[in-house]
Amino acid sequence: MEIFRASVALLSLCLFHSCQSETESMCKGNLPSFQHVALNSSVTVPCPVLSAPEMVYRLFKGSDDIFSVSVNNTSISKNNNMPRMDFTVNVADNSTSFILEAVTKNTTALYTCKAQRIFPPPFQEVENKPQTIVFVEERPVKQQAVCQNVSYQFYWVLLGAMVIYGLVMTCIVFFLQIKLRRMDIPFKDRECRRKWQGVQHPTWQGFYIE
Numbered sequence: 001m002e003i004f005r006a007s008v009a010l011l012s013l014c015l016f017h018s019c020q021s022e023t024e025s026m027c028k029g030n031l032p033s034f035q036h037v038a039l040n041s042s043v044t045v046p047c048p049v050l051s052a053p054e055m056v057y058r059l060f061k062g063s064d065d066i067f068s069v070s071v072n073n074t075s076i077s078k079n080n081n082m083p084r085m086d087f088t089v090n091v092a093d094n095s096t097s098f099i100l101e102a103v104t105k106n107t108t109a110l111y112t113c114k115a116q117r118i119f120p121p122p123f124q125e126v127e128n129k130p131q132t133i134v135f136v137e138e139r140p141v142k143q144q145a146v147c148q149n150v151s152y153q154f155y156w157v158l159l160g161a162m163v164i165y166g167l168v169m170t171c172i173v174f175f176l177q178i179k180l181r182r183m184d185i186p187f188k189d190r191e192c193r194r195k196w197q198g199v200q201h202p203t204w205q206g207f208y209i210e
Helices: 002-027 153-197
Strands: 033-038 043-047 054-061 064-071 076-078 085-090 095-100 109-119 131-137
Touching: 033 043, 043 054, 043 109, 043 131, 054 095, 064 085, 076 085, 095 109
Parallel strands: 033 131
Antiparallel strands: 043 095, 054 064, 054 109, 064 076, 085 095, 109 131
């Protein structure tokens, strides 16, 4: 029983750790986010937060630098003219993103957004480089969160089966212990009676005194 309890505890810890590590790696940015969009729609590619008065943002499609903008406190300047691409800054939280408009099948790719702090000196490149996988499909698609697809049904079923097995075995052992205790008392009584009946009492022997 001790081995079974240790196995269940170890499996529970492993399952919890795997769920936590897998969810964190998929939902906290360690892996590229996934955008599944329909043809001729728009898609947002997130970028690093605006953290300096003047910064430059560049968008890469695979390894190709396809678009860049210069951002300061007052304006956004596009360094190349692309009619189906835009850049936005959310003034509430300084979040930034590129917007790909009227996407086509050729838009499907891995996109990386890089940022550089220009002012104030020194010149620095932002370590955070968000990546987004954009997949364009001809028919309309329904967005699904990647984190919702994480499933550990097999491990939960295995853990449940082990718990049920442990409860059944515990009940069986408990029942057998009670039954053995009840059988042990009459056995001891019979042994005591047998020993008592086997004792031979000495006969009374008198003697005659003249």
